[in-house]
Amino acid sequence: MGQFAVIGLGRFGSSVATNLVRMGHEVLAIDLNEARVREMADEVTHAVEANANDEEALKALGIRNFDVVIVSIGQDMQASILCVLILKELGVKYIVAKAVSEAHGKVLEKVGADRVVYPERDMGARVAHNLVAPNLLDYIELAPGYSIVEVVAKPEFYDKSLRELGFRAKYGIIITAIKRGKQVIIAPGADDVIREGDILVAIGEDTKLDKLEHLHG
Ligand code: ATP
Numbered sequence: 001m002g003q004f005a006v007i008g009l010g011r012f013g014s015s016v017a018t019n020l021v022r023m024g025h026e027v028l029a030i031d032l033n034e035a036r037v038r039e040m041a042d043e044v045t046h047a048v049e050a051n052a053n054d055e056e057a058l059k060a061l062g063i064r065n066f067d068v069v070i071v072s073i074g075q076d077m078q079a080s081i082l083c084v085l086i087l088k089e090l091g092v093k094y095i096v097a098k099a100v101s102e103a104h105g106k107v108l109e110k111v112g113a114d115r116v117v118y119p120e121r122d123m124g125a126r127v128a129h130n131l132v133a134p135n136l137l138d139y140i141e142l143a144p145g146y147s148i149v150e151v152v153a154k155p156e157f158y159d160k161s162l163r164e165l166g167f168r169a170k171y172g173i174i175i176t177a178i179k180r181g182k183q184v185i186i187a188p189g190a191d192d193v194i195r196e197g198d199i200l201v202a203i204g205e206d207t208k209l210d211k212l213e214h215l216h217g
Contacts, residue, residue, distance in 0.1 A: 001025055005066045006044075007052045007083060009036040012098055012119050013072030018043050028061065052083040055090070064091045071097040071113070077104050081111055088112030133213035137199065146205055148176070151212045153198040163190035171211055173204035 002025045006017040009031040017029045017040060027044040031037050032051055040047045050057045052073065063069060069092050073080040080097065081104075087095050088111060097113040099105035105116040129136055135152040142148060157165055167173040178185040178192065179199040185192060194200070202212055 002067045003065070004028070005030060005061075005063060005069045007031070007069065007071050008073035008080070008098075009033070009040055009047075010072060010074060012074070013070065014040060014043075016070055016072065021045070028066065030061070053079055053086065055086050058086060059090060063087065064093075066092065068094045068096060071095065071108075074098060074100045077107075080104070081107055084108055084113050085111040133210075136213045142203070145207075146203075147209060148201065148203045149209050149213065150179075150199060150201050153194050153196070153200055154212070155196070157194045157198075157200075158196050159193060161191050161193045162188060165194070167202070167204075167211075171204065171208040173202050173208050173212065175200055175202050177201040 002020075004017075004020050004025055005028040006013050006020075007030045009017070009029055013029075013031075014036075017027050020027050021044055027046075029037070029040045029044045029047040030050050030052060031040075032049065034049050037047045037049045048061065050061065052058065052071070069087055071080055071083050071087070073083060077100070084095055084097050094115075095113050096115045096117060097108040099108055099116050099118050100120065105118060108116050126139075129139060133151075135154065136149060137152065138150040140148045162168070162175055167175060175188055176186075177200075178188050178194065179201070180195060180197070200212065202209060
């Protein structure tokens with residue numbers, strides 16, 4: 001069980017906090033706004049009203065003893081940057097900070113955020129991908145130009161083996177798993193056959209993965 005602190009209880013911060021609690025972790029939720037703290041009081045381990053720019057207040061909360069501190073202040077960029085700076089100076093082990101723009105993110109990294117997340121940008125990209133390729137269920141960008149994707153198998157793949165389909169030989173795409181209902185075939189072999197309704201998890205170059213994502217072509 002990890003100990004987490006979430007600072008800033010907007011939509012993103014509250015969602016991170018409640019999800020961590022659901023996963024069985026201890027969560028301290030902090031916000032300036034009394035109403036937001038009250039709303040979260042029943043959802044998390046502790047919810048307190050405090051100014052995240054007040055070093056003494058953060059110290060008094062024992063913030064440096066938490067495994068991870070998530071700073072989810074968006075609109076007030078100055079408050080978010082100062083908060084990360086203070087957390088770093090207090091010796092917090094791992095700081096995750098939400099950025100609303102690339103510039104904001106760069107500054108957060110400079111002042112000591114160990115990880116910067118861009119929820120709006122990432123969700124926008126996800127929705128756009130899904131609109132263009134409706135059978136694309138999920139993807140993770142590994143590095144620019146390379147991803148892992150989860151796609152619904154196209155009808156033209158049905159009842160063919162991976163050898164016959166030749167994803168690896170033709171496109172350098174590796175199918176790392178096939179999900180079939182509740183069953184998961186990990187590291188399928190060349191003789192494994194794709195069935196209707198299968199979900200494929202594949203890794204490769206984005207330009208090649210397009211072959212799996214688009215229903216036609
Ligand atoms: P979301 O999109 O996730 O709702 P947002 O970007 O709109 O977030 P904001 O409303 O800017 O987020 O801020 C999130 C929360 O951070 C707010 O509840 C606000 O009260 C809180 N907050 C802002 N400044 C501070 C601060 N100095 N100390 C503590 N909490 C703060």
